[in-house]
Amino acid sequence: AQSVTQPDIHITVSEGASLELRCNYSYGATPYLFWYVQSPGQGLQLLLKYFSGDTLVQGIKGFEAEFKRSQSSFNLRKPSVHWSDAAEYFCAVVNTGTASKLTFGTGTRLQVTL
Amino acid sequence: DSGVTQTPKHLITATGQRVTLRCSPRSGDLSVYWYQQSLDQGLQFLIQYYNGEERAKGNILERFSAQQFPDLHSELNLSSLELGDSALYFCASSQDGGGAFFGQGTRLTVV
Numbered sequence: 286a287q288s289v290t291q292p293d294i295h296i297t298v299s300e301g302a303s304l305e306l307r308c309n310y311s312y313g314a315t316p317y318l319f320w321y322v323q324s325p326g327q328g329l330q331l332l333l334k335y336f337s338g339d340t341l342v343q344g345i346k347g348f349e350a351e352f353k354r355s356q357s358s359f360n361l362r363k364p365s366v367h368w369s370d371a372a373e374y375f376c377a378v379v380n381t382g383t384a385s386k387l388t389f390g391t392g393t394r395l396q397v398t399l
Numbered sequence: 400d401s402g403v404t405q406t407p408k409h410l411i412t413a414t415g416q417r418v419t420l421r422c423s424p425r426s427g428d429l430s431v432y433w434y435q436q437s438l439d440q441g442l443q444f445l446i447q448y449y450n451g452e453e454r455a456k457g458n459i460l461e462r463f464s465a466q467q468f469p470d471l472h473s474e475l476n477l478s479s480l481e482l483g484d485s486a487l488y489f490c491a492s493s494q495d496g497g498g499a500f501f502g503q504g505t506r507l508t509v510v
Binding site: 317319321327328329330331334375379385386387388389391392 | 401403430432441442444447455457489491493498499500501502503504
């Protein structure tokens with residue numbers, strides 16, 4: 286079964302600094318990978334997704350992620366963090382079999398200091 | 400706005416009661432998913448419907464059930480509620496495999 290690991294539970298960065306959130310997946314075939322963001326009391330918003338092709342994908346709000354098959358990773362990056370980016374970030378993988386449910390990682394909480 | 404609508408936003412009920420959560424998917428999306436989010440369990444997949452039929456089941460308790468109606472809206476029924484059922488319940492919809500769009504959730508508090 287597919288799984289996703291987000292090794293960092295909590296990360297703190299200064300506003301204006303760069304950000305990288307780690308995500309490792311376990312899946313036999315080529316995965317469909319996603320990053321979601323959840324602000325407090327809100328639903329999950331899709332930031333970006335990778336299905337195939339170019340391994341560097343661009344998303345909303347200035348985020349990007351790079352798929353590295355050799356490392357089974359799909360890390361999320363942003364060159365300059367804004368205070369409004371403080372939220373919880375979830376990496377997810379889709380089972381590309383008959384069911385297309387998302388399997389989520391445990392999330393990384395991002396704190397931004399001014 | 401994701402286009403997925405969930406009602407109600409908040410629900411407070413007593414143990415042993417039954418509640419129904421409602422979800423309207425994005426226009427054109429045939430798949431509806433239900434997830435439960437709690438502090439100790441994280442985001443847990445409960446069940447998926449595709450065009451009215453159950454497609455996949457996750458960690459859904461026997462006390463819980465769901466259905467998807469011909470107009471594609473879905474309902475999640477939770478019965479014999481326990482304190483541990485208190486959580487955020489999310490509905491999501493997709494065109495199947497393209498990444499799901501989530502509603503704002505229903506916060507259920509069982510007292």
